[in-house]
Amino acid sequence: MGLGKMLLEKLQPADIRRLNESDKCALCEEIRSVIIDTVTKGGGHLASNLGAVESTVALFSVFDFPKDKIVFDVGHQCYPYKLLSGRYEKFNTLRKENGISGFPKRSESAFDCYDTGHAGTAISAALGIAKARDLKGENHQVIAYVGDGSFNNGLVYEALTSMQILKTKILIILNDNGMSISPTVGGMHDILNDLRSETEKKAEGIKLLESFGLSYLGVKDGNNCKEMTQSLEQAKKLLETNSVLLHIHTKKGKGYEFSEDEPTLTHGVPSMGAKKEREYSEVLGETLCQLAKTDKSIAVVCAAMLDSLGLKQFFTDYPERAFDVGICEENASVLSAAMGTAGLKPYYAIYSTFLQRSFDEIIHDICQQDAPVTFCIDRAGISGPDGETHQGVFDLSYLSLIPNLTICAPKDTEEFKEFLNFSANYPHPLAIRYPRNGLIKFNSENKKIELGKWEYLQNENSNLTVIAEGERCLTMAMEIAETLKNKGLFIDVINARFIKPLDEEMLSLIKSDYIVTIEDNVFLGGLGAMIDGWLTSNNKRHIVKNYAYEDKFIPHGSVKSLQNRFGVNKDEIESYITEVLK
C-alpha cells in the first residue's frame, strides 16, 4: 500500500485491528525502522524490541488497550507498544531527559498500567491487577509479556505457584528467543526446549504448566503477524475458562552490536590527572583473571550480564570456577555465601540496583556468617538513561546498615585494582562500588589500601574539608579545588575510599570549621549521613553541608544533569565553598 511513515504518524491504537495483513506488515517494518533509527542514534534496547514488533501489532489487533492491561516484564521490549500507543511523535526523545522512558511508565501514558525495569515481576503484577479487576467487578483482560530469560527467576516461579490461590485469569505471553542477556541456562531452559520440540517431552512440559493452572498454547511464530493475531484470538477464547500461557518463539533482533547506554555518556566524564578513560568492568575482568592464576580459591558468580560486567575472559579462562546462574540474584548470593563458608573466595559481580534483589541473603547468608564474599557493584550511583529502576543510588545506604560488611569506593580504575588486590586477602564480606566509566589514574600518591583508612588528595590546612567518595564526586571536588586555587582559595579534599568503616581517626583530626560531604548516593543512610551521625555522637562542632541525592526516585537523563538536578550540583557546591572561604 506504500503508506510509509503515514501509518505510525496517523494511526490510532484502535485502528490497528482494522488494518489488512499487508498494512500490518508495512506497519511492522515501519516500527522496526523507527526503532533501529532511534536506538542506533540515541541508545537503548535494540534486539529485544525488534523481536517484539509483530507480537505487539497483533496484540493491538486483538486486545483493546488501555482498557485491557499489559505488563511488560523488565520492560525492555516495550518500544513497539509505545510507538503504537500514542508515543510516536515523542519517540525521538526516548531515554533523553524529560523525554519518554525506555521502560513502561504509568506517569507517561494511560496505556502503561505497571512500571517495570527489573526482571520477573510481570506475572505477579498481572495477577494482582486481574484480581483487583475481579473484585471491582470490572471486565478486561490482563496480559503479562515475559521473556524466557526471566523464567529462571524465582519471582516468576512464586507467581506461577500462586495462580491457583488467586483464582483469577491472565494471559502470559512467553517470548522465547533462547537468550536472556547472557544465554539462558538451567532447568527451565530445558523445559522450554522440550516445549519447542514436537516430541513426547513436549507433552510433559505442557502437563507441568497445567499443574500450575495454565492452559498452554504454542509454540507460535512470534515474528509472524498473522499467526500471532490468530494465536492471540485463540488465547482470548481460552481465557474465558482458564489462564493461558502462549509460548511464542521470536528471533533475536538483527544482531546489532550496540552499547546499551547512551554513547554520549561515555564521553562526558570529567577528566583529572591522566586523561584516558577506561571501563571499570575491564579492570574487574583483568584483575580477577590475574588473581585467579595464583589463588585457586577465587570463584566468580554472576546473575546474567557477564559480558557487560567484564567477565567474559574469566569465564573463558576459568570455566570451572565461573558461574552465571541467570537472572537469579538471590541464588547467586547464597551460592557465594556457601562457597565462602566452604573455603572458596567468591566474587559476586552485579549491577547496583539488581543487588537489591538479594538484600536478605546479603544479611542472612553472607554477612551474618561473615563469609569472605566480595561484591563487585557496577553501575553504582546515577546510571543515567535507564531511569528510576536502574539508578544505583541506594547501595551505600542499604549496605551500610549491615553488620560485618565493609564498603569501599575506588577513586579511579587504578585504585579499583588495588581494592581487588586488597580483597583477595580480606577474609570478610566486602562491597566495592563503582560507576561504569572510569579514569585510569587520578592525581594522587595512590597509597596502598589499608582497611578503613582514607587519604588526603589535597591538604592545605584549609578551614574547609571536602569528604567525597568515588571517582565522580572526587573529580568534582578536585575540579572545584582547582578553580578555587586560581582564586587564591584552598580546600582540603579527602578520598573517603572506605564508606564503612569510616576513618574515625582522620575524622577526629579534622581541624577545619567546615566540612562538605559529596556522594553519588541518596543522603539517607549514605556517607554524609554516616559522617553526620559520627560527628554528632562524638560531639564535634563542625559546620557540615551534605551533598547527596534527594529523597526521590531519579528519572532518566544524563548523569551530569541528574546530579545537578537532584542534589549534587557542582556549581552550587563551588558557590557554597567560595562563600564560606571568602
Added chain:
Amino acid sequence: MGLGKMLLEKLQPADIRRLNESDKCALCEEIRSVIIDTVTKGGGHLASNLGAVESTVALFSVFDFPKDKIVFDVGHQCYPYKLLSGRYEKFNTLRKENGISGFPKRSESAFDCYDTGHAGTAISAALGIAKARDLKGENHQVIAYVGDGSFNNGLVYEALTSMQILKTKILIILNDNGMSISPTVGGMHDILNDLRSETEKKAEGIKLLESFGLSYLGVKDGNNCKEMTQSLEQAKKLLETNSVLLHIHTKKGKGYEFSEDEPTLTHGVPSMGAKKEREYSEVLGETLCQLAKTDKSIAVVCAAMLDSLGLKQFFTDYPERAFDVGICEENASVLSAAMGTAGLKPYYAIYSTFLQRSFDEIIHDICQQDAPVTFCIDRAGISGPDGETHQGVFDLSYLSLIPNLTICAPKDTEEFKEFLNFSANYPHPLAIRYPRNGLIKFNSENKKIELGKWEYLQNENSNLTVIAEGERCLTMAMEIAETLKNKGLFIDVINARFIKPLDEEMLSLIKSDYIVTIEDNVFLGGLGAMIDGWLTSNNKRHIVKNYAYEDKFIPHGSVKSLQNRFGVNKDEIESYITEVLK
C-alpha cells in the same frame, strides 16, 4: 534394651550407625521426649523437630558428620541433629541467652556447616558447598534438608534451575508433611501431591524433577527409622552418578498447641498506664476486619504465618480478599503493588526480617509507583529467642532510605489502631512497625494521627528531650522520667510516632540543650541517625546522645537483656540523663 537416657548421654555421633534397630527406636523415643520436655518448658519449634527425629537418626547411620555436611532449610528442624552431635548436655539451654541456638550455627559446632533461619536457602547453600568441595578436590557428601513449605519459595526454584550449571552432586531430602506454617498451597503443592500418589501423575512429577537434573527417590516413610536408613543408603549409591531428591513423608509432631516464643517474654513487658497487655496482631486482625466492612477495596496479603500475624478472622470473613501465597515474600510484595496500582487498598502483613526478602520489590514495585500499600511489620525490634535471623532491628534503616515511603511506629496497641485507621485514607506506601506484645493504652492524650507529626508525652521545658520510637522505647523513656521525677529532675519526652518523615517543625522548636534518642533498631540509618543528619544539616547545636543497637548481629536471648547488652540499656540512659541534669 532399656538403655534409657544412657543413649543420648553417652552416644558419640559415630556410634549411631552401630546401633541395632531396636536401639535406634529407643534413641528416637529418647530424642522425642527430650525435645518435648525442653520445648514445652522453654519454647521453640516443636512439630517440625518431632517430625525429623527418625530421618536424623538415619542420617547419622548412613553419613559421616561432620565430614559430610548437612544444611537444614529454615533450620527449625535441627534439634534432633543437635542432640546427636554433641549438644545433648547443653540442650536445656536451648534458645536461652548464651545457650545453644534454636537454629544451626557454625559458631556453635563443627557439625553445623551453614547458618539458616529464613526459608529456601538450603539447596543453593548445599550446591555452593558441594562445588567448593569439588574444586578443592575433597570427598564428602552434601545434603540439603528442606521442608515442603519452602518448596514454594523462589529461591528454591532458582537453586534447582542452577543445578545443571553447577555440575555438582548433592542430596536433597524433601521433608513433606503437607504443611508449612500455614497449610502449603499452590502449584508445587499439587506436584508434591502427584509424587505422593501412585498414579501416572507420579511419573510426570518425577520427570519434572529429572529435567532439573535430579534422580528421584520416594515417597519414603520419614518416621520409620529402618526405611529411612535403607532409603538413605540407596540415595548415597545414586549420588555416585547424579544429584538425588529423596522425598520423605513425615507426620506433623504430636500436635502440641504451643506458643512459638519463650513464654516468659510475654510477661516481661514493662507496664505503664493501663496495665493490661495485648498482642499487636490481635489489633491488626480486628481493625482490618472492621475497616473491610465499609471499605470494599481493602485486601490482605501475607506470605504464610497468617495465624501468628492475627489474620485468621480476616481470612474467614473475607476469603475473597485475603491472600496467603506461602513463603513467597517477593510475590506478596508485587501482588500488593499491583493491587494497589489497580485500585485496591492492600495490607501486606509480615515479620520484620522476612520483609527483607522483598526489599527490591518494595523499592521497584511499591514505592517507585507510589502504590497505596500498607506494610504491617510484626516482630519489629529485637524479637528475642530466635536469634540473629529473626531480630527485626534493621527495618527502620532499610525502609527509611526508600523514597515515597512513610514509616511509623505506634506507642501502644491503641495508637496502632489509630494508625490503621489513618492508613485507610492514606494513598501512599506506609510502613507500620510493632513488636509482638503491646500495652492497650499508654498514658497520653493519644492525639489523632497527623502525617509526620510527633507528640509530647511529657513536656516540662526541660533542658533534655528524649525522642523515642515505639512502645518499648517510649516505655523505657517514661519509666526513666518517672524515676527522675522522684529525684526532682524533669525531662521532656517525644513520641516519634513517624520515623519518616521526621517532624521537622517539632525538632526545630526543641529548646533543650540535650537530646537523647532511643530506638529498637540499629543505629546506622535508623531514627537517631536520621535526627543527627537533620540536626547537622540544619546547623542545630544540641548535644545528642543516640541509643540504638550496635553494628552487630544480635544473638538469641531475652528482649530486655539483649537491649541492655547491645546498646539500649535503660540504666545507662538513666545515668547519663541524671548526670546531665544534675
